[in-house]
Amino acid sequence: FSYPQGTITVDAKSLGSEVEISIADNGIGMSQERMQTLFSIDRRMSLEGTNREKGAGLALIMCKEFMENNGGRIVVDSMPNRGTTFRLTLKAA
Numbered sequence: 001f002s003y004p005q006g007t008i009t010v011d012a013k014s015l016g017s018e019v020e021i022s023i024a025d026n027g028i029g030m031s032q033e034r035m036q037t038l039f040s041i042d043r044r045m046s047l048e049g050t051n052r053e054k055g056a057g058l059a060l061i062m063c064k065e066f067m068e069n070n071g072g073r074i075v076v077d078s079m080p081n082r083g084t085t086f087r088l089t090l091k092a093a
Contacts, residue, residue, distance in 0.1 A: 002027035
């Protein structure tokens with residue numbers, strides 16, 4: 001959901017016993033209401049992207065479950081028209 005010629009930044013950093021991977025874009029962003037439904041299978045909301053693409057929302061639900069099943073977590077920060085950042089935190093090897 002990033003604009004053509006937009007920027008996507010991937011970063012990783014050590015947090016002692018954990019590693020955090022962040023993926024940030026400068027795309028369309030999301031409202032607080034939308035973010036509250038991102039990981040709920042019973043409250044999925046489709047959102048149209050910058051190129052009229054649509055998402056079903058299932059991939060994020062699967063990612064969250066995968067992260068939690070492996071002792072990690074996923075959080076999202078976003079603002080409409082400012083972009084979105086996903087942070088994935090896992091135990092360090």
